[in-house]
Amino acid sequence: MKMIVKKISNLLLAAAVFTVGCAEKSAPPKIANSLYETIEFEMPVIQEPQIPDYAVSITDFGAISGGIEMNTEAFEAAINAVTEKGGGKVTIPPGIWLTGPIQLKSNLELHAEQGAVILFSTNKDLYPVIATNFEGLDTYRCLSPIHGRNIENVAFTGNGVWDGNGGAWRAVKKSKLNENDWKDLVKSGGIVSEKGDVWYPSEQYKKGIEGSGDQNVRDDLKTKEEFETIRDYLRPVFVSIQNSKRIMFDGPVFQNSPAWNIHPLRVEHLTVKNLTVRNPWYSQNGDGIDIESCKNVLVQNCNFDVGDDAICIKSGKNEDGRRYGIPCENLIIKDNIVYHGHGGVTVGSEMSGGVRNMHVSNCTFMGTDVGLRFKSTRGRGGVVENIFISDVYMTNIPTNAISFNLYYGGQSISEMMEEGGMETSTELLPVTEETPQFKNIKISNVTINGAQQAVFLQGLPEMPLENIELNNLYLKADNGFQIIDAKGVKINDTKLITDKDVAMLIFNSKDVDVNGLAYDFKAADAIKINGSKCKNISISNSETNVKQYTTIGSEVPAEAVKF
Numbered sequence: 001m002k003m004i005v006k007k008i009s010n011l012l013l014a015a016a017v018f019t020v021g022c023a024e025k026s027a028p029p030k031i032a033n034s035l036y037e038t039i040e041f042e043m044p045v046i047q048e049p050q051i052p053d054y055a056v057s058i059t060d061f062g063a064i065s066g067g068i069e070m071n072t073e074a075f076e077a078a079i080n081a082v083t084e085k086g087g088g089k090v091t092i093p094p095g096i097w098l099t100g101p102i103q104l105k106s107n108l109e110l111h112a113e114q115g116a117v118i119l120f121s122t123n124k125d126l127y128p129v130i131a132t133n134f135e136g137l138d139t140y141r142c143l144s145p146i147h148g149r150n151i152e153n154v155a156f157t158g159n160g161v162w163d164g165n166g167g168a169w170r171a172v173k174k175s176k177l178n179e180n181d182w183k184d185l186v187k188s189g190g191i192v193s194e195k196g197d198v199w200y201p202s203e204q205y206k207k208g209i210e211g212s213g214d215q216n217v218r219d220d221l222k223t224k225e226e227f228e229t230i231r232d233y234l235r236p237v238f239v240s241i242q243n244s245k246r247i248m249f250d251g252p253v254f255q256n257s258p259a260w261n262i263h264p265l266r267v268e269h270l271t272v273k274n275l276t277v278r279n280p281w282y283s284q285n286g287d288g289i290d291i292e293s294c295k296n297v298l299v300q301n302c303n304f305d306v307g308d309d310a311i312c313i314k315s316g317k318n319e320d321g322r323r324y325g326i327p328c329e330n331l332i333i334k335d336n337i338v339y340h341g342h343g344g345v346t347v348g349s350e351m352s353g354g355v356r357n358m359h360v361s362n363c364t365f366m367g368t369d370v371g372l373r374f375k376s377t378r379g380r381g382g383v384v385e386n387i388f389i390s391d392v393y394m395t396n397i398p399t400n401a402i403s404f405n406l407y408y409g410g411q412s413i414s415e416m417m418e419e420g421g422m423e424t425s426t427e428l429l430p431v432t433e434e435t436p437q438f439k440n441i442k443i444s445n446v447t448i449n450g451a452q453q454a455v456f457l458q459g460l461p462e463m464p465l466e467n468i469e470l471n472n473l474y475l476k477a478d479n480g481f482q483i484i485d486a487k488g489v490k491i492n493d494t495k496l497i498t499d500k501d502v503a504m505l506i507f508n509s510k511d512v513d514v515n516g517l518a519y520d521f522k523a524a525d526a527i528k529i530n531g532s533k534c535k536n537i538s539i540s541n542s543e544t545n546v547k548q549y550t551t552i553g554s555e556v557p558a559e560a561v562k563f
Contacts, residue, residue: 035298035332040388040442041357043330046296047269049153049246051109054088056081058097065095067119072100072126079105087153092116092160100126104148104241112160112252120145122168127236129228133265134237136292136317136350139217140227144240145258154241155248162254164238166283169258171209172199176282201232208233214317215410216259216285235285237263250274260287261306266326267294275302281340283307288341290314293326293353299333309373310341313358314350315382321352322381322433331358338365342413343373344394349408351436352382360389368394371401371451372443375408376436378429378460387441397451401477402443404457404465406436424484426508428461439466443473451477454496459485461508461533470494480519483509492516503527503549510535510560517541525551534560 036043056078057063063074075090079102082088087107094115100123102110112118127142134141145164148154156162174182174197182199186192190201200206208230212220221227227234238257241247241264248271254261255278262277264270272289279286286307291297292314304310315321315328328351338344344365347355365371371394374384394401399413407424429435438459448454454477459465464487473494480496481504483489489509493516496503501523506512508531519526521544529537530553537560539546547563 038361039332039359041330041359041386043332043357043359044296046271046298047246048271049107049109049155049248051089051153051155052082052085052087052107054082054085055091056088057091057093059093063097065097067096067098067117069098070100070121071097072102075099075102079103079108082108092118092158101143102146104146104151104154106151107153108151109155109157112156112158112162114159116158116160117163118160119163120165122165124168124232129224129231129234131224132240133242133320134259135215135217136314136352137214137217137320140221140224141234142231142236142258144236144238144263146239147241148244149242150244151241152245154244154246155250156252157248157250159251160253162238162252164255164257164261166235166238166256166258166279166286168201169232169235170283170286171201171205172282173197174199204230204232235259237261237290239263240265242266245269247271252276253278255279257283257286259285260290262289263292264289264294265292266324268296270294270297272298272302273300277302277304277306277310279306279308281305281307287312288338291328291331292316292350293324293328294331295329297328297331299331299336301335303337303339304341305339306341308341309343309346310338310368311336311345312343313345313347313355315353315355317350317352318379318381318434319352321350325353327354327356329354329356333359334361334363336363338363338368340367340369342369344368344371345389346370346373346375347384347387348375348436349377349380351376351384352380354382355384356386358387360387360392362391363393365392365394365397367396367398369397370399370403370413371397371448372403373400374404374438374441376406376438377408378406378436379434380436381432381434382436384436384438385440389442389446390444392443392446394446394448395450397448397477399451400453400456401448401451401475402446402455402470403453404438404459404468406438406458406460406463406465424458426461431462435460435463437463437466441467442469442471444469444471446470446472447474449476451475453477453479453482454498455481457481457483457486457489459487461485464509465489480504481506483507483512485509487511489513490515494518501526505530506534506537507531508533509537512537514539517546519544521546521549524549527551529553529556529561531555532557537561539563
């Protein structure tokens with residue numbers, strides 16, 4: 001009898017274990033739940049690469065450390081070796097490994113161990129001119145040091161350093177360096193401009209920059225042969241991955257890129273986590289990561305200290321971008337820190353295919369030129385919508401902490417301010433496919449401790465910013481709000497501290513609701529409202545008679561403003 005009971009007990013225990021095991025297998029991973037549970041839109045689980053369990057080292061194929069011997073063939077042989085086995089891991093051990101371009105293949109993990117530095121050659125003959133896409137346009141550029149197209153299941157792991165040796169490619173303005181660094185740069189070679197204010201890597205680079213172009217893309221050259229005459233000017237992005245699936249960056253340092261640092265273009269299921277991305281602060285177009293027309297994206301727990309925008313969301317430019325018509329969608333950006341850069345998280349200006357469903361949370365921007373930056377211009381087209389931003393912390397922002405600018409002309413906000421401030425217009429143009437639109441954007445729980453301007457919202461007269469909601473903000477800045485050509489702006493429960501007695505400027509905007517603005521009103525014109533298109537503006541404060549601190553321009557229609 002005891003034996004029978006024991007057998008039954010064992011059977012019940014086995015059944016319980018089996019049931020629990022099935023439940024565990026069928027339930028989503030706890031990590032996945034914690035990541036996706038607060039997302040405001042339907043977000044698919046991002047698929048990470050699956051790499052076969054097979055590994056080699058580059059030293060198995062004759063790689064030599066020291067930064068002198070070229071290891072291009074060793075990298076290629078190692079990648080081919082795992083590819084022939086159906087995929088696997090290529091390990092880069094501690095050392096300095098000089099190499100030319102690396103072509104990525106499917107089912108590949110490049111694992112740079114702690115102490116490994118992969119240094120790319122400055123010999124530009126190794127980077128031929130190819131047809132590609134840069135700044136949202138189809139064009140010709142030099143081959144990227146790390147590149148791959150139409151690949152799947154690729155991962156960069158480990159704690160090593162990938163260095164693009166970008167100083168050999170970039171022009172440098174004298175104003176960006178101290179006197180000793182400028183002298184050292186000039187002694188290194190290259191040429192200096194006639195005015196003596198810019199250093200160029202070569203005469204060919206200088207020739208390239210002097211031609212007609214759409215910012216950094218020459219539009220007066222048509223054939224590959226024509227572009228090859230200015231090869232030195234055609235700086236490549238460091239990492240170019242196009243038309244691919246299940247790509248992951250986890251752990252390494254990526255630094256010193258010729259142009260943009262990491263450029264995933266039309267990638268589905270992109271994971272970027274635990275990275276350090278660095279460029280000299282003066283590096284023109286030295287972006288951190290430019291995520292363009294990608295779908296299902298995570299950027300988490302990364303540090304950026306770069307020369308241009310840090311985390312950039314794009315989807316093509318003008319006619320080329322509209323022709324592809326591939327939006328950037330389903331993005332989670334959280335737990336990141338940005339130091340120097342033109343923008344912490346930036347949308348645009350290349351957004352002609354649209355951007356939608358983006359979640360940003362728990363990010364810190366310290367000394368970044370702009371914190372949250374949205375930019376576009378007439379001619380782009382495209383719709384940016386369903387953007388949710390929360391729990392962002394900013395310190396020492398030199399310009400606008402939160403910025404929407406639909407008159408972007410290719411400069412940083414600091415450069416625009418140096419030349420006379422932000423462009424604006426009251427001209428009403430027809431709405432066409434070339435008209436950009438930004439709408440349905442919610443920003444909550446933001447702390448700003450130091451900025452030139454706390455919030456700058458500027459739409460177009462023919463296409464105002466629409467449905468912009470700002471909740472629970474703590475803002476300490478020289479100036480408060482500017483709201484220009486906007487519709488459906490809600491500002492709730494905001495504490496504002498300004499060095500100047502200017503809380504808010506509103507121009508040609510309607511359906512603006514300011515509720516619970518805590519501010520130490522002193523000047524009679526702390527709030528200024530102007531423009532004949534103003535309509536349905538409501539400003540309320542339970543503790544202050546806001547009306548006595550508001551100046552309303554003569555063009556503002558009667559009954560347009562309520563207190």
